[in-house]
Each structure stands twice: as C-alpha cells, then as structure tokens.
Amino acid sequence: MKSVILYAYPPEPDGLSMQGHFLYTGMKENGEDVMPCSIGAEFQKEWTYKYFKPDVVVGVGFWNNTPDIVHHAKQFGINSVPWLVADGWVANYQKDLSELPLVLVTSEWVKETYERDGTDVKNFEVAHIGFDPLQRHPLKKSDSQVKTMQTMLGIEEDDVVILTAGGDVTSKGAQEIFKALKLIQGELKAKGISWKYVCKLWGGESADSHFDDEQALIAELGEDSNRIVYAEGPMSYEFMNVLLNTCDIYAAPSRLEGFGMIQVEAQACGKPVISIDLMGPKETIIQGVTGFLSPVADTVELDEEWVYKDMGFEEDHKIIFDKPKTFAYRASVESLAESLLKLLTDKDLREKMGKAAAEHALAKFEYHIIAKQITKLLKKAYNL
Numbered sequence: 161m162k163s164v165i166l167y168a169y170p171p172e173p174d175g176l177s178m179q180g181h182f183l184y185t186g187m188k189e190n191g192e193d194v195m196p197c198s199i200g201a202e203f204q205k206e207w208t209y210k211y212f213k214p215d216v217v218v219g220v221g222f223w224n225n226t227p228d229i230v231h232h233a234k235q236f237g238i239n240s241v242p243w244l245v246a247d248g249w250v251a252n253y254q255k256d257l258s259e260l261p262l263v264l265v266t267s268e269w270v271k272e273t274y275e276r277d278g279t280d281v282k283n284f285e286v287a288h289i290g291f292d293p294l295q296r297h298p299l300k301k302s303d304s305q306v307k308t309m310q311t312m313l314g315i316e317e318d319d320v321v322i323l324t325a326g327g328d329v330t331s332k333g334a335q336e337i338f339k340a341l342k343l344i345q346g347e348l349k350a351k352g353i354s355w356k357y358v359c360k361l362w363g364g365e366s367a368d369s370h371f372d373d374e375q376a377l378i379a380e381l382g383e384d385s386n387r388i389v390y391a392e393g394p395m396s397y398e399f400m401n402v403l404l405n406t407c408d409i410y411a412a413p414s415r416l417e418g419f420g421m422i423q424v425e426a427q428a429c430g431k432p433v434i435s436i437d438l439m440g441p442k443e444t445i446i447q448g449v450t451g452f453l454s455p456v457a458d459t460v461e462l463d464e465e466w467v468y469k470d471m472g473f474e475e476d477h478k479i480i481f482d483k484p485k486t487f488a489y490r491a492s493v494e495s496l497a498e499s500l501l502k503l504l505t506d507k508d509l510r511e512k513m514g515k516a517a518a519e520h521a522l523a524k525f526e527y528h529i530i531a532k533q534i535t536k537l538l539k540k541a542y543n544l
Contacts, residue, residue, distance in 0.1 A: 161544040164208055166199040166219040166229055173397045175421050180220035182290040186531025199228050209236045216538050218243055224471055226253040239542050245418040246270040248487045250277035252472040262541035266419040269439040287534050289421050290527030291428055295398055298430035298518055299405035309406045313389050318354045320504050323407035325360035325422055330370035333413035333491060334359055338377040340496035345384050353504050360391045404429040408510055409503050413454055413491035420444055424525050427517035432510055434499045436491040450517035452499035460488040
C-alpha cells in the first residue's frame, strides 16, 4: 500500500501538525511506503499524486478542510480518508463525509458530534493520536534542564507545581482551576503546602479575550495570587518536554477537547492529569489510576450560529438550530478542588499515579502502535 499523509508539513509545534507527523513517521518506520505533503499545497499535492501514485490519502483536519483533504484527491481518482477532529459542531460537508468508505476520528466524542450534526457515521472509526517517547518522557527534578526552567518560573524547591498549557488557558479549564484553588487555599495553608500554578499560553486574540476574567479570579486568591505564573509565547515541541517535567500535576479540565494530545503527553512524562469526564480525556485518562476526571457541571448551549463562504456556503448567513446544540462544557469546580487537594497533599499518590500514567501512555498511544492500527484500517477499507 502506498499512502500520502496531508498535514501542516514541514511539521509545526501545533496539535494538528504533530498528529499528522507522527502518523507519517510511524508508518514510515513501520516499513510502509508513505510520503508527507502539506495540506494546502495544491500544486505539490498534484505532483505527489501523479509521481507517487498513492493508493490512499490520509488528510488531517476538521470538516472545514474537506475541500483540501477529500475533494482535491478525488479529482485525481485517489481514495481519500480524512482523520478528523471536531471544533464544537459540523456545519457542512456531511453528505461528502457520509459517502466515504472510511473516516477516522480522534475520539468517540468526535464521532458523536459528527453524528449529532447530520453525518452518517457508519464508516467512522476512532483512531487516537500518537506521541514519540523519545520526545515525551520523564525527567528527574534534578535534571539541569528542569532546574533552569524552575528558576525562570520562580519555582522554589518545596513548591508542588500545577501546569496547564494551551493556545489560551481558559479553554483548557484554567478558570475552573483558579476557582478550585480558591476553595482549598485555606486547607493547603493549614497543611503547609507550598504550590505554584503555571499557565502556559501561546498568546493571541483568544488568550487576550480571556485575560481580564482570569486576572479577576487570580485576584480573589489574595495573598496566594503571586503563586500564579504565566509563561507566554511559542515553544517548540522538544522544549515542551522540559516544561511538562517541571510540573507535578497536569491540570486541564478542558471546555472543548476532541482528544487532548497534551494530556496524553503529560501522562507520558509521568504526571497525573486532572481533567473532565467527557470528550477525549474520558478515553485517554484512567479515572483514579492515571488521573482524576471531574463530572460536567455546566454546558454552553447555542440556538443559532453564523456560517460563512469559507465554510463552503454560497453566502454568509445565520443557521437556526432545530434544538440547541452544546458547544462547550464546564467541569465541576468542587470535584476539581477535591482532586487537587488529594494530589497536592500526597506525594506518594502523585508518584504512584505518575508511574501508572507513563506506563499507560506508552502502552496505548506510542506512535508506532497508532500508525499500525491506522494502517490496518486503511488496508481493510480499500482491500489493499
């Protein structure tokens, strides 16, 4: 079987790009005949199809990328398999995706979202995202890389460190974590627990839009507000391994998370993860073993939404839903507080769960394993 993997190539340090890159690398190292190509490079894609003559093209993206990862390949008579994430709802291309012999999605929740919004998912298969253990693995706190990071972030020797990372941290549940810390700050002080909460964000419009709300919640922590540390800006994939190993607990009760690649990577680094009991995290974190999953407390429902020409519509217009759609979730602050208190106050528990997390990630999400699973699905779907 000859395959082309479409993603942001050469790889960039974002989730979709790394999703595609580890599939390509895994298939290649597994001995498959495979080539990478940039998802939006139509001229290069055409050359790749005519020169390489692939049996199948796997395109990484979401429903809005259907023209690039499905329609374009079909022009050249090539089988197309999208590997899809979800961004809250599916506005278009349901028919195109329903007719494909195989569609890959990153979690059962993503599959359910496509079905909810009118796609026939009979040929949808869940394929999780892989990671590279050479680039995501535990480091000792005595490692000089980690020590340098601690100094830069103002982390003291006895601090128990919580970390949340994302393009912005509110979408990853940081506001819920701020509220949870407020609930337990008295108990932590009484027990003599020194802690820091590091919020790593890329920056930009989304992060800016949440900044004032975040600062208001931080101010409510009073004298503990100086325990919140922001680290902003782009960071390479390799560098993130150091940051992940600087923390003791990874906390991301995400408001919308189709898979949660960084949560798997945190587990690979031997960190217990606190998240939400839904979406991708429910499939990647083992409750009470590799982390804690908090129940959903609230949802964000929308009755209508705008669609635009770049979504494949003839004109910009507003769609009124037959019934409200859930677009985001909020984890229970009380449950988050309980989980944080357990992990912040019990070093043995952190170490036990961290060890289990690293073993779990390696056994289930190592990129060669994921590539082998996807290769099997491709060959079966097209009798290759």
